[in-house]
Amino acid sequence: MTFDQMRYFVTAAQLQNLSKAAEALHISQPSLSRSIARLEEELGTPLFCRQGRRVVLNEPGSRLLSSAQTMLRELDGVLTQLHTYAGGADARLSVGLCGPDEPVSACLAAFSAAHPQVTLDLDCSIEGREPLDINQYDLLLCPAAGDYQRFRGIPLREERYLLAVPARHPLAERSGILPRDLAGRRFVFLRRGQMGIADPYDLCAGLNLGLRTVCLTDDREQHRQLVASGIGLGFVPEGCAGPYRADPALRLLPIRGEKFCRRLMLCFKREKRLSAAGHTLRAFVLDYFQLNGADGQSGTV
Numbered sequence: 001m002t003f004d005q006m007r008y009f010v011t012a013a014q015l016q017n018l019s020k021a022a023e024a025l026h027i028s029q030p031s032l033s034r035s036i037a038r039l040e041e042e043l044g045t046p047l048f049c050r051q052g053r054r055v056v057l058n059e060p061g062s063r064l065l066s067s068a069q070t071m072l073r074e075l076d077g078v079l080t081q082l083h084t085y086a087g088g089a090d091a092r093l094s095v096g097l098c099g100p101d102e103p104v105s106a107c108l109a110a111f112s113a114a115h116p117q118v119t120l121d122l123d124c125s126i127e128g129r130e131p132l133d134i135n136q137y138d139l140l141l142c143p144a145a146g147d148y149q150r151f152r153g154i155p156l157r158e159e160r161y162l163l164a165v166p167a168r169h170p171l172a173e174r175s176g177i178l179p180r181d182l183a184g185r186r187f188v189f190l191r192r193g194q195m196g197i198a199d200p201y202d203l204c205a206g207l208n209l210g211l212r213t214v215c216l217t218d219d220r221e222q223h224r225q226l227v228a229s230g231i232g233l234g235f236v237p238e239g240c241a242g243p244y245r246a247d248p249a250l251r252l253l254p255i256r257g258e259k260f261c262r263r264l265m266l267c268f269k270r271e272k273r274l275s276a277a278g279h280t281l282r283a284f285v286l287d288y289f290q291l292n293g294a295d296g297q298s299g300t301v
Contacts, residue, residue, distance in 0.1 A: 091277035096137040099240035153265030186232035
C-alpha cells in the first residue's frame with residue numbers, strides 16, 4: 001500500500017467518477033483503475049460499488065476513507081514542515097476559527113494578497129472539537145471563555161449574539177427580542193465536544209428560561225439549515241452572521257440583554273514554534289487589528 005494509492009482512492013471516493021478523478025490527478029483512467037484494483041487486492045476486499053459511470057464506496061471503503069484522509073493530512077503537514085525547514089519559498093499555515101468569522105476572514109484575505117506564496121489551511125469548526133490541540137494552529141480565533149481560557153491570547157473584540165428565526169415564525173416581524181421572550185422555545189444548538197453545548201446555552205440555563213433543545217449539530221452551516229427549516233430557533237454570533245443574513249428563509253433579531261455577547265481572542269503558537277511565515281502572519285494580524293503584541297509573548301499559547 002502506497003501514499004499514491006491512498007490519494008487515488010480518496011480522490012475517486014470524493015468525485016465518485018473515475019474519469020473525473022483521473023483528470024484531477026493528472027493520470028490516465030486505466031492507471032487509476034489499476035491502482036485501485038491493486039489496493040483492493042492487497043486489502044482483500046472491494047472498496048467501491050460500480051453504478052454505471054459512478055463509483056460509490058461500500059462499507060469497507062467508507063471505513064478506509066476516514067483513515068486515509070487523516071493519513072494524507074498528516075503526511076502533507078509533515079512535508080510542509082520539512083519544506084519550510086529546508087528553506088523553501090512557499091509555506092503553509094494552519095488557522096483555526098470558531099466559525100466563519102467575517103472580520104478575521106477579511107484580515108486573512110488581505111494577508112493572502114500581500115503574501116501569495118503562503119497557503120492558509122483554514123479549520124472553521126473548532127467549536128465542535130474537544131480537546132483542542134492548540135499546537136496544530138499558527139493562528140487561533142476562539143472565545144475567551146470556557147475551556148479556551150487555558151490558552152494565552154490577545155483580546156480581539158466583543159460581539160453580540162443574534163437570534164435566528166425562520167422568516168415565517170411569529171417572532172420574525174419584531175425589531176428585537178427580550179430574554180424572557182425566549183422562555184420555553186425550541187432551539188437548535190451547536191455541540192461543543194462530545195458532551196457540552198456551545199454558549200449561550202449556559203447563560204439561558206442561568207436565567208432559568210427553560211429552553212427546549214430539539215437538535216444538536218457540530219457544523220455551523222448545518223445549524224443555519226436546521227433553523228431555516230423551522231425545527232427550532234438558534235443563536236448566532238455577529239461575526240458568523242453573514243450566511244444567515246443572506247438566507248431569505250431566515251431573520252436575525254437583536255437580543256436586548258447585555259449578557260448575550262461573547263469575547264473573542266487571538267492566540268498564536270509560542271515564539272520558538274512559529275515558522276518565519278508564522279511570524280509574518282502574527283505581525284500582519286496584530287497590525288491589521290491594531291492590537292498590542294509588542295511584548296512578544298502576550299499573543300502566544
